[in-house]
Amino acid sequence: MARRVSVTDDEILEQFEMVDAPVRTAPEMAQELPIGQDGLRRRLKELEGEGRVVSRQVGARSVVWWKASIEASAAPES
Structure with a gap:
């Protein structure tokens, strides 16, 4: 039996809209x-595998995520 997903993809993606x-x-x-x-x-x-978000490691253990729809010029530099 498939496990119920308690959080939808849309709820995760909405998190990117909730902050300036x-x-x-992830934390x-x-x-x-x-x-x-x-x-x-x-x-x-x-979601990254589907091309909906992008990630970048920014420290020894820190990873930041952003929606793939952000223009490349606005993406964080490494």
């Missing part, structure tokens, strides 16, 4: 959603 910042982190979004950080990271990676 070009990027979000930030997990505080706002009924899903743990590990589960959210898995979902974000799935």
Whole structure:
């Protein structure tokens, strides 16, 4: 039996609209959603595979995420 998804893709994508910042982190979004950080990271990676979000590692352990619809010129520099 398939496991019920408690958070929709749209709910995850809406997290990018809720702040006045070009990027979000999984821990930030997990505080706002009924899903743990590990589960959210898995979902974000799935969305990245579908071309809906983009990620970039910005430190030894930090990854930022943004919606793929952001123009390349507005994407964070590495």
